[in-house]
Amino acid sequence: MDVYLRCIEEDCQHRLSANSKSYVCPKCGGLLDVLYDFSFSDSEEVKRTFECRRLSNDPLDLSGVWRYRELIPFCDDSTKVVTMREGNTPVYDAPRCAEYTGLKRLYLKHQGLNPTGSFKDNGMTAGVTQARLMGSKIVACASTGNTSASMAAYAARAGMKAVIFIPDQQIAFGKLSQSLDYGALTLQIEGDFDEAMKMVKEITEESDVYLLNSINPFRLEGQKTIIIELLAQRGWKVPDRVVVPGGNLGNSSSFGKAIKELYDQRFIDKMPMVTIIQADRANPLYRTLIYQSPRLIPMQAHTLATAIKIGNPVSWKKAVRAMDWTRGWCDVVSEQEIADAKAIIGRDGIGCEPASATTVAGIKKLVQTKEIDEDEDVVAVLTGNLLKDPDYTVNYHQDSLFEMATYKNELIERKDKIQSTFANAPVKVKPDKSEILRLLSL
Numbered sequence: 001m002d003v004y005l006r007c008i009e010e011d012c013q014h015r016l017s018a019n020s021k022s023y024v025c026p027k028c029g030g031l032l033d034v035l036y037d038f039s040f041s042d043s044e045e046v047k048r049t050f051e052c053r054r055l056s057n058d059p060l061d062l063s064g065v066w067r068y069r070e071l072i073p074f075c076d077d078s079t080k081v082v083t084m085r086e087g088n089t090p091v092y093d094a095p096r097c098a099e100y101t102g103l104k105r106l107y108l109k110h111q112g113l114n115p116t117g118s119f120k121d122n123g124m125t126a127g128v129t130q131a132r133l134m135g136s137k138i139v140a141c142a143s144t145g146n147t148s149a150s151m152a153a154y155a156a157r158a159g160m161k162a163v164i165f166i167p168d169q170q171i172a173f174g175k176l177s178q179s180l181d182y183g184a185l186t187l188q189i190e191g192d193f194d195e196a197m198k199m200v201k202e203i204t205e206e207s208d209v210y211l212l213n214s215i216n217p218f219r220l221e222g223q224k225t226i227i228i229e230l231l232a233q234r235g236w237k238v239p240d241r242v243v244v245p246g247g248n249l250g251n252s253s254s255f256g257k258a259i260k261e262l263y264d265q266r267f268i269d270k271m272p273m274v275t276i277i278q279a280d281r282a283n284p285l286y287r288t289l290i291y292q293s294p295r296l297i298p299m300q301a302h303t304l305a306t307a308i309k310i311g312n313p314v315s316w317k318k319a320v321r322a323m324d325w326t327r328g329w330c331d332v333v334s335e336q337e338i339a340d341a342k343a344i345i346g347r348d349g350i351g352c353e354p355a356s357a358t359t360v361a362g363i364k365k366l367v368q369t370k371e372i373d374e375d376e377d378v379v380a381v382l383t384g385n386l387l388k389d390p391d392y393t394v395n396y397h398q399d400s401l402f403e404m405a406t407y408k409n410e411l412i413e414r415k416d417k418i419q420s421t422f423a424n425a426p427v428k429v430k431p432d433k434s435e436i437l438r439l440l441s442l
């Protein structure tokens, strides 16, 4: 199989070897794709192979990424694969979310049930495997918390050193605790994610350290399997729409590439629309589209959904391409809408971290504006686990979630309270049987 990197810019398309350590095109600075000379004579046969692997105990077949290896065939040495049985995430039907959004049915694919609790594991198994193929000993990333947790775990499995660059403020403790436990060198950069990203890019350009942010196209190859697995789980019945949160825009980029490749290789006969939802004060992609700007309009991002607090997303051009290919679109939701949608996802017994709830909030908005029809077959991708950011959830249910929480030195400034519309606060009670029975109305 011929594997190579190619610049995504139409007027460049410069080709590089798959083993090149470039993250962007050396000629024009454009983003790179991993490409293959695919030629499937019978896609149904390949689908059956995927299905049969579900009965196998081979570690590659047990992985919800490598099970689909014919569609990510960049690794020619299976002994190098670093896997933790990632993927394999369920698709739930979510009746309360459906009712809340105004849809007849709604399905949630819960990537938060991955080994480290987020969709990043789908990408990291691929990224760390490529690092190993290249002989790298040190890997690095900037992160709002999930990429770093995932990279730290996979690097530990591979016996590599992990260096992570995280913002010194507003990182959810669930995520920080993971990176510390998995032994990563954790650098808290004074500043936000965008500053951390800038630093890690400069450092990895000038050293042998291998960069594992989603600008690395091998990460995105792994994340393609979120779509592939979703379709396999649905017996290859293509949904009308897939809704995904937008932060650094790696996930939406990989969804677009997966859908286009599956369509071109005749695994599917229509493309689901990729709909990206951003927080309304962390919405650089949305603003860029609205102003029809040929360049990204970066911004200082604010949101309590810290995973997507990103103002200068690296993969924005690939995300635009995903929307172009699939006739998708991007929209925004408020902090209040995110918080309430998250509580409703919880009521379905599923739960997620705040960034994931942008999806259900966005669907509700788009049903209201009639962009989405109530009969549409919609899948929302929940990207992170509820336990990543318990503070947010507890504050919401205790009616003490504030939109702006700025922590500077000892000064804590709090503004704009979020209404706890669906609060379920804990009840304080004395250790007294009759009082408890009275509370239970028994």
Ligand code: F0G
Pocket: 118, 120, 142, 143, 144, 145, 146, 147, 148, 214, 245, 246, 247, 248, 249, 250, 251, 252, 307, 308, 353, 355, 356, 383, 384
């Ligand atoms: N949801 C969660 C839970 C995330 O952690 C992220 C990104 C996103 C959504 C957005 O995905 O960047 O592919 O558009 N988190 C990154 C991190 C940035 O560092 O963990 P995206």
